[in-house]
Amino acid sequence: MPQIKLPELVCPAGSLPALKAAVDNGADTVYFGYKNSTNARNFAGLNFDEKAMIEGIRYAHARGRHVLMAINTFPQPGREAEWRRAVDGAADLGVDAVILADVGLLDYASKRHPDLRLHLSVQGSATSYEAVNFAQREFGVRRAVLPRVLTLAQVELVIKNTSVEIEVFGFGSLCVMNEGRCWLSSYATGESPNTVGACSPAKFVKWEKAPGQMNTRLNGILIDRYDDNEPAGYPTLCKGRFEVNGETYYALEEPTSLNVLEILPEIVKIGVSAIKVEGRQRSPAYVAQVTRTLRAALDELGRDVDHFKVKPTWQTELAKVSEGVQATLGAYNRPWR
Amino acid sequence: MFESFPKSFTIPSFKLPTFVSAVGAKLPQWPHAVVLTTGLNAAVKMRLLPEDSLELLEGKTFLVEVLDTGSHARFTFRGGLFRPLFKTGSPATSEGATVVDDLVFRANLSAFLQLVARQEDPDTLFFNRQLTIEGDTELGLVVKNMLDAVEWPKLPHFPGFATSSR
Numbered sequence: 125m126p127q128i129k130l131p132e133l134v135c136p137a138g139s140l141p142a143l144k145a146a147v148d149n150g151a152d153t154v155y156f157g158y159k160n161s162t163n164a165r166n167f168a169g170l171n172f173d174e175k176a177m178i179e180g181i182r183y184a185h186a187r188g189r190h191v192l193m194a195i196n197t198f199p200q201p202g203r204e205a206e207w208r209r210a211v212d213g214a215a216d217l218g219v220d221a222v223i224l225a226d227v228g229l230l231d232y233a234s235k236r237h238p239d240l241r242l243h244l245s246v247q248g249s250a251t252s253y254e255a256v257n258f259a260q261r262e263f264g265v266r267r268a269v270l271p272r273v274l275t276l277a278q279v280e281l282v283i284k285n286t287s288v289e290i291e292v293f294g295f296g297s298l299c300v301m302n303e304g305r306c307w308l309s310s311y312a313t314g315e316s317p318n319t320v321g322a323c324s325p326a327k328f329v330k331w332e333k334a335p336g337q338m339n340t341r342l343n344g345i346l347i348d349r350y351d352d353n354e355p356a357g358y359p360t361l362c363k364g365r366f367e368v369n370g371e372t373y374y375a376l377e378e379p380t381s382l383n384v385l386e387i388l389p390e391i392v393k394i395g396v397s398a399i400k401v402e403g404r405q406r407s408p409a410y411v412a413q414v415t416r417t418l419r420a421a422l423d424e425l426g427r428d429v430d431h432f433k434v435k436p437t438w439q440t441e442l443a444k445v446s447e448g449v450q451a452t453l454g455a456y457n458r459p460w461r
Numbered sequence: 462m463f464e465s466f467p468k469s470f471t472i473p474s475f476k477l478p479t480f481v482s483a484v485g486a487k488l489p490q491w492p493h494a495v496v497l498t499t500g501l502n503a504a505v506k507m508r509l510l511p512e513d514s515l516e517l518l519e520g521k522t523f524l525v526e527v528l529d530t531g532s533h534a535r536f537t538f539r540g541g542l543f544r545p546l547f548k549t550g551s552p553a554t555s556e557g558a559t560v561v562d563d564l565v566f567r568a569n570l571s572a573f574l575q576l577v578a579r580q581e582d583p584d585t586l587f588f589n590r591q592l593t594i595e596g597d598t599e600l601g602l603v604v605k606n607m608l609d610a611v612e613w614p615k616l617p618h619f620p621g622f623a624t625s626s627r
Contacts (some may be wrong), residue, residue, distance in 0.1 A: 139609045139610040141579075141611070141612055142610060154512070167602055168602045168603045168606065169514045169519070169602060169604075169605070169606030169607050170602075172544075176610075181497070227537070258567070288478055294617065314530075325599070326598045326599035326601070326602045327599040329599075331593065331595055331598065332595070333567075333593055333595055338593070353590065354590070355588050355589060355590065356587060356590060357588065406607045407579070407582040407583060408579055408609060409579045409580055409581050409582040409585075410585065413582075423487065430516050444585060444589075445582060445584075445585045446588070448588070
């Protein structure tokens, strides 16, 4: 029976109970971030203060798991010190690695904390092995998270041409995935993940219930209208329905979720080091459900990679928590090159 | 003797028959708010709710409406405590229209129970249109994230109700 090295399962935590749910349900690694704009999931009331971080790291390390800190937004002019402080804090707390996007911050971290392990965030938007190798040469980056725009063949090409570990997304909500370069939210609200750490911040969102339908407004702009039985999605501009040439439809992107279960054997065979689950904004219940399902799938794969079959119960469990009506393989199986 | 118990207890999705809400809406609503605020205040006193989030709730009014039981609870947070609000009538009739609540949660009983038991994620229920949130969306996120961050005290372990672990 062919033995195979299983990729690390990397799961999200927006709160301490979510972190514990990830660890208890089989995550190898959890990632979290501060309650401020150094974090690309900077939503009201979400994330960790230092006390919760200390307890989370203790809980994970006591069970032999790893903890990563995401400092994955871009320092704003005149406020660089806030981002540097976050990196210093991560080093002091003893996380296993920091996930950074900004080259200036990568430079700071590599010089100030030479022993701190650096991961290149998906927000760093490195889609080629040249970009990944640049980050390795200049800053000693040990792992890169690839944006969700590459096909499986393209991911394989990157892996073959770098010694940097490669992490890819395995499950979670999708958007237009112009990762680290998207300003759509700013277009409607003046704020975006790159600047304040949140796409479509909640203070700009209004859900208006009317008989038989619900309107979604972002900063007053009507971006979608759902019938009562239609599934809803996150209130982002890219997933809105717009009138284009007399037709109203999802002109940019439909609300969908990525789900790679079907191609898990291929992902593992090409040598992916880690599989990431999206969703630090979600509750502990989601983290538990998704982690448990992917753990079961990876363990099954570890037993015999050539006879791996996706169990319908896994798909049902993942479909239930998904955004949008469909789960897709994202870009992994697109024909483009 | 406990081996025949289910491994873990799950709350099914259900909707109560419509006559329940017709009757429920005619019953006094204040007991719901009293029970809910008593529970929340117990969490405040045990310091389970983060103070930085609680500050954001000061002076806001909340309405939790259980659609299929025809019941609702309206309350506010003032001076460090959750307090029931009794003055207005049922929001289902338009008697309560004089009050504009800062935040309104609406769902059937099973969805609320699944949320409280941390069996389902609110985003999941929202995507599936089982939960509606109206009013101040950011306030809604504060409340959701505040409750998510609570580490509820561990209940004693009963056979048959063991929580899942690796």
